[in-house]
Amino acid sequence: MSAQAHAQTPACQLLARQQDQYAALWVIGPPIDSWLIDQSTGVVSGDQDVLDAWIAKGKPALTPFDLAAGEALGKEIVLFWPKAHQLGIWWLKWLCEQLPEGTPIEVIGEHQGGIKRVPKILDELEMPWDKRDNARRCSLFATHTVALDLASGNEASDSAWENIEAVGLTLVSHPGVFGHGKVDEGTLIMLECLETSLPKKPLKVLDMGCGDGIVSAWLAQRGHHVTAVDISAFAVEACQRTLAANGLEGRVLSSNVFSALDDEQFDWIVSNPPFHKERDISYGPSQRLISEAPAHLSAGGRLVIVANGFLPYPDHLQRAFNDFQTLADNRRFKVYGATKPAG
Structure with a gap:
C-alpha cells in the first residue's frame, strides 16, 4: 500500500x-x-x-x-x-x-x-x-x-501574550487560547449566575476548559480551592499566568476532560465547554464532561455550564442527572445547573 x-x-x-x-x-x-x-x-x-x-x-x-x-x-x-x-x-x-x-x-x-x-x-x-x-x-x-x-517591528514571540482587564481581574491571553483578546459573553453570564448561587464558604471547584483562566481567577479571588484543566497547553500556560498576575493560587493541569484527575471529586464543576475543533463542530468533549461529571462530584455536588442556546445539552444533562435547571437564558446563551443527589 x-x-x-x-x-x-x-x-x-x-x-x-x-x-x-x-x-x-x-x-x-x-x-x-x-x-x-x-x-x-x-x-x-x-x-x-x-x-x-x-x-x-x-x-x-x-x-x-x-x-x-x-x-x-x-x-x-x-x-x-x-x-x-x-x-x-x-x-x-x-x-x-x-x-x-x-x-x-x-x-x-x-x-x-x-x-x-x-x-x-x-x-x-x-x-x-x-x-x-x-x-x-x-x-x-x-x-x-x-x-x-x-x-x-518583528517582535519576539513573547509579545503575542496580551493582558486584558475584566471583572476586576488581569487576564493573560495568547493567540492559541479560545477567545483570545476578548472576554466571552457566555462566560460573563455564567459568572453572574455563580455570583448569586455559589456558597460563600470555600469549596473545592473544578474549572473544566479553563482557557485564559478568567473563571479560575474569579473563583480563587473569592476564596475557593480551584483546580483548572484544559486540553490546550496554551490555555494551561495562560491560566497559570493569569493566576500569577492577580496574586492568586490554583492547580492547573493539562487534561482531556477528566483524564488527568483519576477518581478525584469536587464540590462544584463549572465550565464553558468548547464545541469547535478547528473548523468542525464537535460535541464529544462536552458530552463526556456532562456524562462523567456525576462520578467527579461529591454527594450534593453541582455542575454549572454555559452553552450557546442551540446546543443539545439538555438531553445530556437529563440522562446524566435525571434533572437540571436553566439558570439563565438571554437567547444566545443558556446557563444550566444540575445537582448530584446527596443520598
Missing part, C-alpha cells in the same frame, strides 16, 4: 507525495494522522490529544513550553498552519527563536484554513520562501529560520 493511502488528511496527502526521505522530522501543530506519526521523529503541539497520539506510538511529544530556548529539534521541520493566523505567526517566530538561523522549515495547510496568506506573512517576517507544491486544496511552502529583526 502506498504512503499516500495511509495519509488521512489532505495536508498529509500532499506531504506524502513529496516522497521526502525523512530522517529526523519534527512536526509542529499537526493533525492526528497515522502516516504522519509513523514518518515523524517527534511532535511539538499545544493539543493534548495530539501529544497523546504520538506518545501512544512511543514518539517524543512536547508542548512549546517544555523546551528551553535553543534546545535542539530535528533538522527537518514541518509546521501545519493553524486556523488562527496569529497563532501561526507565533509558531513562526517561536521556531525562529528556537532553531539556529537558516534551519529549513516547511509550512503546509489547507486553503480553507488560510495557508494562502502565508507568503505575505513570511515576507513581513523577512523569511524567504518558495512554493513547493499545491494539490488537494492544500499548499506547501519552503522557508528557513531567520534572526528576527526586532527593529523592523
